[in-house]
Amino acid sequence: MSGIIELRLDDLGERGIQEHVLRPRYGGTEGFGDDSALLAALSTPSELVATTDSCPTPVVVNFLGEPDLYHAGWLLATINLSDLAATGAEPLGLVAAYTLPKATTVREFERLLDGVDDCCVEHGTKIAGGDTRDGETVQLTATAIGRCAPGRRLRRSGACAGDRLLLVGSPGYLWAAALLAAGHATLPEAAREEVRRRACRPMAQLRAGQVMAATGLGQAAMDVSDGLFATVRALCETNGLGAAITGDYELDQPVAEVARQSGLHPFDLAETWGDWGLVIVTRAEDVDLAMKALQTEGIVAQEIGVLTADPRIVMGAGGRPWNGIAQERFSNSSWHGGDLADLITAVLGTPRS
Structure with missing residues (x-):
């Protein structure tokens, strides 16, 4: 491999890529080279779930100053596995499709x-x-396939007025x-x-989803892919409900210090996108049990609000309308890269310099 990493993909051609790059890496995978992949032989009754997502240019590329495809590869896997997390599924595997310019080097592909x-x-x-x-x-796209125990799959639907919202994960990195x-x-x-590492390597909350599904403590769930507001809004719309959000959140210490120095409220960073948290809906009487079950697994979670019969989404003691961050495709808020300062202003407003 050391002799070809500086070559371009068009120096190798499709067969050369297969033999010199993919076979050394994946040749031991069952079914390598076949037209279809073997994910797993299912010995127990299961519900299969699948999700497909494409990967945008990672935000970290804008402020790392290096177009390292490693970050795109990590994000491609995370965004697909995060959708599985919201179902409570165990991942069986991913299949990935890579469209790359011919001038891409073998080193970049690796x-x-x-x-x-x-x-x-x-x-x-x-x-x-x-x-x-x-x-x-x-252009990078992957499909993740997972399995759930029959009748245990978490969905966006299934919530009722009075249910509590838990934000799982450590947002803001x-x-x-x-x-x-x-x-x-x-x-x-x-x-x-540490902040940089966590920003570059976000983790899907697979174990959290599995615990909430297996215990029956999760009534509904959705991952935070486009901002916390967008997630809560989608859960509300699906269930015909509203929400009252506390607006309070305790960030991890280094993230909290960045918020303080930037003149931002902790919730300003908690509601952002890019950290692949999970919002889980649980019954009011099950909050303590759910929190304990997650904490036993070493999973961070905080209660952020309650679902209401009133269809409005409000925040704080005064019940002011919450119009938070919502990255939405095919709209003006759809992210397509750009200058770092402009991105920060678009997502967070104008921080204190």
Whole structure:
């Protein structure tokens, strides 16, 4: 491999890529080279679930200053596994489709594959197959397939007025890293590097979804892919409900310090997108049990509000309308990259310099 990493993909051609890049990496995978991938032989009754998502240019590329495809590979796996997390599924595997310019080097392609593979390993799954083709621009798509116990699959529906909303995960790392890169805050080197690492390697909340599904404590769930407001709004619309959000959130210490230095309220970072948290709906009487079940697994979660019969979505003691962050495709809020300062302003407003 060391002799070909500086070559371009069009130096190798499709057969060369297969033999010199993919076979050394995936040749031991059952069914490698076949037209279809073997995910798993199911020995117990299961409900199969599948999701397909394409990967945008990772925000971290804008403030790392290097177009490393590793980050895109990691994100491609995470965004698909996060959708499985919202169902409570166990992942069986991913199949990925890569469209890459012919001028892509083998080294760049390897970095992309490293990102996907490393993320899969961290989540206890693997790439089972896929497709590679040439095109004018980078386009990355994957399909994740998982299984749920019959009757235990979490959905967006199933919530009632009075149910509580739990935000699972540690939000704010992505945009804290952006604020640090833009000079709005400073941290000691170790803390800064931890924020950067968490921003570059977001984790899907698979175990949280599985616990809530297996225990029956989760009534509904959805991952936070387009901002917390968009997630809560979608859950409300699906169930014909509204929500009263507290507006209070305790961030992890380094993220909280970045918020403080930037003149932002902790909830300003908690409601952002890019950290792939999970919102789980649980009955009011089950909140303590749900929190204990998650904490036993080492999973961070906080109660953020209650679903209401009133269809409005409000925040705080005064019940003011909540019009939070909502990245929406095919709209003016759809993110397509850009200058870091403009991105921060679009997502967080104007932080204190």
